[in-house]
Amino acid sequence: MEHQSAVLSANYGWILLALLGVIWVALGVYWGRKAKSMEGFMLAGRNVGLALGAATAMATWVTSNTTMLAPQFAYELGIWGMIAYSTAAFGLLLFAPLAKRIRQLMPHGFTSGDFIRLRYGRTAWYVFLAISIFYGFTWLISMGMAGGILLNALAGIPYQVGMSVILLVCVIYTLFGGLYAVIGTDFIQSLIILIGIVIVGVGVLSFVDFEQSYTHLISERPMLINVLLPAAVMAIFNNLLFGIGEIFHSNVWWSRAFAMRQDVGKKAYMLAGFFWLPVPIAAGFIALTSGALGINVTSPDMVGPLVAASVLGKIGAIVVFIVAFSSLASSIDSLLAATSDLITEDIYRKILNPKASEQTLRRASAYIIIGLGVLAWLICLPRIGTLGTVLFFAGPMVGSTIWPIATGLFWKKASTTGALWGMLSGSILGLIAYFELGWYTASLIGAATSMVVVVIATAFSKSRFDWVKLDEAHPETTGGSTS
Amino acid sequence: MTLFPESFFAILITGALILTGIGALTLLILLVRDFARKKVW
Amino acid sequence: MKYSHLTLIVLLVLGIAPSVAAAQQSADLQKLDRLPAPRFDIPLENQTSSGSVKLVWDSDYDIDTTRVAHRIFELQESADSLFVTANTRYKGPDLASYISGLPDGTFYYRVREIRPSGYASDWSPVVQVHVEHHSLQLAYTLFGIGGTVFLLTVGVVLLGVRRTSREQQQKQG
Numbered sequence: 019m020e021h022q023s024a025v026l027s028a029n030y031g032w033i034l035l036a037l038l039g040v041i042w043v044a045l046g047v048y049w050g051r052k053a054k055s056m057e058g059f060m061l062a063g064r065n066v067g068l069a070l071g072a073a074t075a076m077a078t079w080v081t082s083n084t085t086m087l088a089p090q091f092a093y094e095l096g097i098w099g100m101i102a103y104s105t106a107a108f109g110l111l112l113f114a115p116l117a118k119r120i121r122q123l124m125p126h127g128f129t130s131g132d133f134i135r136l137r138y139g140r141t142a143w144y145v146f147l148a149i150s151i152f153y154g155f156t157w158l159i160s161m162g163m164a165g166g167i168l169l170n171a172l173a174g175i176p177y178q179v180g181m182s183v184i185l186l187v188c189v190i191y192t193l194f195g196g197l198y199a200v201i202g203t204d205f206i207q208s209l210i211i212l213i214g215i216v217i218v219g220v221g222v223l224s225f226v227d228f229e230q231s232y233t234h235l236i237s238e239r240p241m242l243i244n245v246l247l248p249a250a251v252m253a254i255f256n257n258l259l260f261g262i263g264e265i266f267h268s269n270v271w272w273s274r275a276f277a278m279r280q281d282v283g284k285k286a287y288m289l290a291g292f293f294w295l296p297v298p299i300a301a302g303f304i305a306l307t308s309g310a311l312g313i314n315v316t317s318p319d320m321v322g323p324l325v326a327a328s329v330l331g332k333i334g335a336i337v338v339f340i341v342a343f344s345s346l347a348s349s350i351d352s353l354l355a356a357t358s359d360l361i362t363e364d365i366y367r368k369i370l371n372p373k374a375s376e377q378t379l380r381r382a383s384a385y386i387i388i389g390l391g392v393l394a395w396l397i398c399l400p401r402i403g404t405l406g407t408v409l410f411f412a413g414p415m416v417g418s419t420i421w422p423i424a425t426g427l428f429w430k431k432a433s434t435t436g437a438l439w440g441m442l443s444g445s446i447l448g449l450i451a452y453f454e455l456g457w458y459t460a461s462l463i464g465a466a467t468s469m470v471v472v473v474i475a476t477a478f479s480k481s482r483f484d485w486v487k488l489d490e491a492h493p494e495t496t497g498g499s500t501s
Numbered sequence: 502m503t504l505f506p507e508s509f510f511a512i513l514i515t516g517a518l519i520l521t522g523i524g525a526l527t528l529l530i531l532l533v534r535d536f537a538r539k540k541v542w
Numbered sequence: 543m544k545y546s547h548l549t550l551i552v553l554l555v556l557g558i559a560p561s562v563a564a565a566q567q568s569a570d571l572q573k574l575d576r577l578p579a580p581r582f583d584i585p586l587e588n589q590t591s592s593g594s595v596k597l598v599w600d601s602d603y604d605i606d607t608t609r610v611a612h613r614i615f616e617l618q619e620s621a622d623s624l625f626v627t628a629n630t631r632y633k634g635p636d637l638a639s640y641i642s643g644l645p646d647g648t649f650y651y652r653v654r655e656i657r658p659s660g661y662a663s664d665w666s667p668v669v670q671v672h673v674e675h676h677s678l679q680l681a682y683t684l685f686g687i688g689g690t691v692f693l694l695t696v697g698v699v700l701l702g703v704r705r706t707s708r709e710q711q712q713k714q715g
Contacts, residue, residue, distance in 0.1 A: 062542065067535040067540040067541050068531050094594050119702075119706065209525055212524050212525035215521055228514070239642055240502060244504060246678060248676040248681040249676055249681075251678070255689055255691070256684070256688060259688060292524070293521075303514045317640060318642070421698075424702070428698065428706060459684060
């Protein structure tokens with residue numbers, strides 16, 4: 019028992035939880051009426067504009083980690099920690115040109131799995147699916163658990179209840195509204211997150227100025243403002259490459275590239291990157307004021323809410339609750355949609371039932387969303403703390419996909435051998451590094467190994483890929499109603 | 502020990518808060534523009 | 543907030559019901575010799591390479607959760623094991639404190655309990671935290687490898703974009 023009480027009374031917690039749940043479900047069902055075809059459901063009609071496109075990319079990349087873990091990063095790794103975290107924006111910025119290229123090469127594409135299959139063949143595709151589904155699912159579980167823990171810590175709502183409600187709400191609106199609902203709610207959620215962070219940040223600054231915080235840091239926590247904090251200098255590119263790997267390979271980002279209008283993708287991802295860049299700093303710095311404000315921190319993952327609530331009282335706690343819920347929901351819904359798309363399109367339609375009609379696919383997709391939700395719920399239920407670390411196993415795996423994806427989109431000579439062995443050797447060596455050297459090397463070794471393998475294989479490659487092969491006509495799109 | 506100067510600390514945080522605010526505003530402006538051009542979805 | 547609650551309670555107790563306060567104080571006096579020092583719930587010797595450590599303590603005295611908020615613990619830090627110059631890192635009802643941002647060196651911590659009436663328990667046994675950050679050489683090496691992979695990735699994307707857009711222009715032109 020370490021005696022840290024909830025920052026918000028349970029009554030407020032329940033009311034907010036119910037209110038937010040009803041709002042998201044209602045909006046999801048409302049937007050879901052637009053999703054008449056499978057393409058509408060999976061890709062929001064391939065017609066998403068700039069505002070919604072930028073907002074959805076930004077909001078999805080703001081997970082509960084960004085708003086809750088950024089303060090922890092600042093509290094443990096100081097100024098460097100915040101900067102290191104915000105470099106994850108490079109993932110979005112670098113994906114911007116890829117999004118344009120993807121849309122050009124694959125006007126009828128559905129998933130990132132489609133690309134790997136058409137570009138590198140079936141064996142590489144199986145490896146890729148294993149990595150991608152493992153990653154998507156562990157991310158989903160970690161968000162579900164984070165939801166339960168967060169709502170419990172913020173308002174004393176029992177872990178099981180909070181976790182169940184947040185998963186249920188996201189499953190329902192994703193089920194009814196598909197990507198329309200996901201993108202629509204993402205827009206509102208991004209506004210809430212950005213405005214909430216500014217309110218809390220400005221509020222905290224009205225109680226303590228930079229000089230006080232800085233002076234206190236010098237005397238009590240000098241390493242946090244040290245230019246050469248080894249732990250932070252060491253971790254910076256590992257985090258960055260983890261982030262790039264996540265975005266480059268995951269269908270969460272590919273499905274958005276397919277969903278946006280032809281001329282929108284690149285701009286939307288650039289804007290999302292710039293919107294995201296300051297968020298970890300703006301959300302994280304309040305942890306650095308805790309000392310000057312005389313706030314005792316018993317557990318570093320709660321430093322953000324603790325400071326907000328201590329300084330801004332009930333209003334601060336309510337804002338934090340809403341921001342936390344929004345950042346969780348905007349990521350969980352995207353993961354549900356994108357992972358179920360990947361399973362529906364790549365496993366169900368391409369492997370199990372190639373002749374499935376649109377109606378059958380739609381039904382399969384619904385079952386898969388529910389199945390994913392139930393499975394995630396079951397795994398989250400016992401609240402095994404160490405499960406969170408499983409997500410870090412995904413680091414080397416996704417890191418190893420960076421070069422196969424990037425060169426596959428731009429180099430005609432990039433070969434199947436390079437991609438397949440790049441992913442396998444990168445994942446394996448990266449995992450070994452994780453256990454032998456430390457977590458802060460895993461993604462880095464994974465990406466570096468895969469890079470070397472891909473480059474060597476390309477140098478010896480005799481294949482010259484014909485880009486036209488990537489444009490695979492889809493049964494539903496042969497009607498010519500799209501793009 | 503080389504420390505980040507206080508001015509850097511202040512500028513970094515103030516800048517981040519301002520940029521975050523600008524982000525929210527830009528999103529709203531873009532949505533209004535998309536509405537006007539009927540290019541929301 | 544916690545402080546203001548505490549003052550409020552103390553004021554209420556002292557102002558509205560002085561007899562209760564007096565009774566409490568005499569009870570404290572009686573229990574004085576029985577107010578044991580709190581103890582740390584972590585090993586007495588700790589190592590960290592990140593400069594962070596979580597100090598957790600507890601008290602055998604009066605394990606009644608409803609009253610714990612009225613209690614005050616004082617946590618002291620010192621660079622020497624004898625606490626010749628000591629710095630109070632925390633004073634309040636919590637039973638843990640997460641310290642971060644420590645530089646290289648050895649730090650000593652002790653905690654005691656102070657009753658509202660001002661009586662203090664003995665100090666707890668001393669906890670020692672040895673901080674040795676990762677070597678900067680290792681940090682620079684990883685920074686260098688990571689930076690190289692990152693820059694090459696950026697290069698592949700940017701050069702790829704340039705070449706493919708040129709190819710497309712040629713096709714159209």
